[in-house]
Amino acid sequence: MKTVEKQAHIRLDEKDRPWIDDTNVKVIEVALDHLGYGWNAETIQENHPNLSLAQVYAALAWYYDHQTDMDAEIARQDKRIQALRDAAAPSPLQRRLAASRRSK
Helix, strand or coil, rough: CCCCCCCCEECCCCCCCCECCCCCHHHHHHHHHHHCCCCCHHHHHHHHHCCCHHHHHHHHHHHHCCCCHHHHHHHHHHHHHHHHHHHHCHHHHHHHHHHHHHHH
């Protein structure tokens, strides 16, 4: 039997991904704002006015309580995104910019 830890403002979906209750915001999104931009909870809340400060703090607490797993998921997502970028053909704008650089 799986033990489910309870934390206010956080719910797990069917794939055990943590989400902020009553929103369409994943905990990982708040963690990435914190890690990527260096934002504190108040700044994250200012940039996500649909979240309460309590929800932001709960998401950050979840991140730090599960940091190893969350960091591994961030790395997996980053690797997947990079693979998609590498496999994608250049956009028309990228082709024009590359042609412009070659002609200079």
